[in-house]
Amino acid sequence: MSQEQPAPRPLIAVIGGSTATPDEETAAERIGQTLAHAGAVLVCGGRGGVMEAACRGAKSAGGLTIGILPGTTREQANPYVDIPIVTGMGEARNAIIVRSAQAVIAVGGSYGTLSEIALALAFGVPVIGLDTWQIRRDGHPVPPVAYATTPEEAVEQALAAARRVS
Amino acid sequence: MSQEQPAPRPLIAVIGGSTATPDEETAAERIGQTLAHAGAVLVCGGRGGVMEAACRGAKSAGGLTIGILPGTTREQANPYVDIPIVTGMGEARNAIIVRSAQAVIAVGGSYGTLSEIALALAFGVPVIGLDTWQIRRDGHPVPPVAYATTPEEAVEQALAAARRVS
């Protein structure tokens, strides 16, 4: 009762393609590393490409990594996932990734990533984009997505947004 | 054994906001009606706005309507839903709507609709847009979404796409 619980560490999602360009992987690895240095927990889809690079970066800095997997076995996780969550739900698991995060960093990505950005916006979870989808309506960019130009800036913006949300 | 099953009727999803402009509702109602006349089954999220208008149009033409609901009770369905499917999964049910359809028609819509467009593209389900999101990458529009200018054209394109898929 009298024991104070420490404030829980922020959970930040990194989303992006399971196949990625070398530049995207470099950025994602740096993002994972920077998040871990800041004490954040990394949550992602647990697969390859951007997800694996982000997890590898986080582990290189002693961070904790959560992989919300689409399939039915934990073997599907990349080797840098500490905690594989096995949903068996396919892409419907995208909603869980973004709902569980206090901010989302999107790196590149294909349609699955776009669905995660859209769900985050629908749920009110802040999204920071790094060389990712541009979303427009009536010719105008949608304001809730903030665009960063470097991995460090993306992490800084994500952590600031997470503090405002929680 | 010797009894031939008739070819199943195409399932076409109509997606869009649960609040909608009068123009969007008029278009959605006309889409529902045209789909029903063509013998298609309408699947949607089962709520108000574009979804309700599409169901109302389908029922006015004797069609069958399926509502894949986000909440936990069938009472949440609009009054023109014949078959309420109660998922209790919130927005994660968006994946089910588009996976179940052979083509998707998007009318206007907000972030939930954008997530459905993205999931449809991820699953390879054809998307026809009517005054909806523009999605760009590196400044270029994404080709898999076909844009229609009238409800009738949207239905025609959706049915043609559904025939190619199945």
Place this chain on the structure above:
Amino acid sequence: MSQEQPAPRPLIAVIGGSTATPDEETAAERIGQTLAHAGAVLVCGGRGGVMEAACRGAKSAGGLTIGILPGTTREQANPYVDIPIVTGMGEARNAIIVRSAQAVIAVGGSYGTLSEIALALAFGVPVIGLDTWQIRRDGHPVPPVAYATTPEEAVEQALAAARRVS
């Protein structure tokens, strides 16, 4: 506006194994047929065994059948499913089957069926069992499951329970 919507037809779930004994299939087919004669819509998991037999029975009496599929393609449905709902969620779709029904009839079945019985009880959906799991706590059978001895009795009890619920 002034147009009265007719009362929606009751949705009754039939659950049971995807492989089944001949006796179970005979019972499930008779249940599907009796439900269709009574004007109920059949909802099930859309696969083989008990599910296919129930759908075949319903179609032989002109009924409407909904299959809530675990996988990612509509081709997975048995040939007597009119409306395949493609969840891509595996066994997590069991929650959707029972939530969507106003009463559930369980015929035989394995662990998946047991999970559906348990979820139905958790959601307050009445369950009628025909030669299926016995569930006990502290040595006593759990009362919410009513056990029937014939297909006709199971349907009668399910429809009566559905009327009380809605």
Place this chain on the structure above:
Amino acid sequence: MSQEQPAPRPLIAVIGGSTATPDEETAAERIGQTLAHAGAVLVCGGRGGVMEAACRGAKSAGGLTIGILPGTTREQANPYVDIPIVTGMGEARNAIIVRSAQAVIAVGGSYGTLSEIALALAFGVPVIGLDTWQIRRDGHPVPPVAYATTPEEAVEQALAAARRVS
């Protein structure tokens, strides 16, 4: 490449009611504590009762706790959950809890717990029961559930089963 990843720590689920008797809470707390001492990660539904007691026990021994929440906000987690996973899927999240675990310990519980036991058996995840549901078919208890008589015995059996599975 040459860097060896350490073997991931076993994930063990503790399932049971969100309201619980004092005896059940005492047992669950002891289970959580014993799991943490053994280096296992605790996964649970993240709510009160048995889940909260198990998390409290794990935290008292320095363990890591994952809560797979049914609702749409992380605030729903009990105060001893380190990593709240926000599914927004209601009871359909039960499938994720048991799929993510290498063994499941059931303490008491109501229908939700029964559904988790059934899903674990369907997925081939070993289940250890402590004063929980008895499941019978044709009058015979179902063998895959092992019953323990003390918290320590339950943990020992769960860890042994997890080693056999992985």
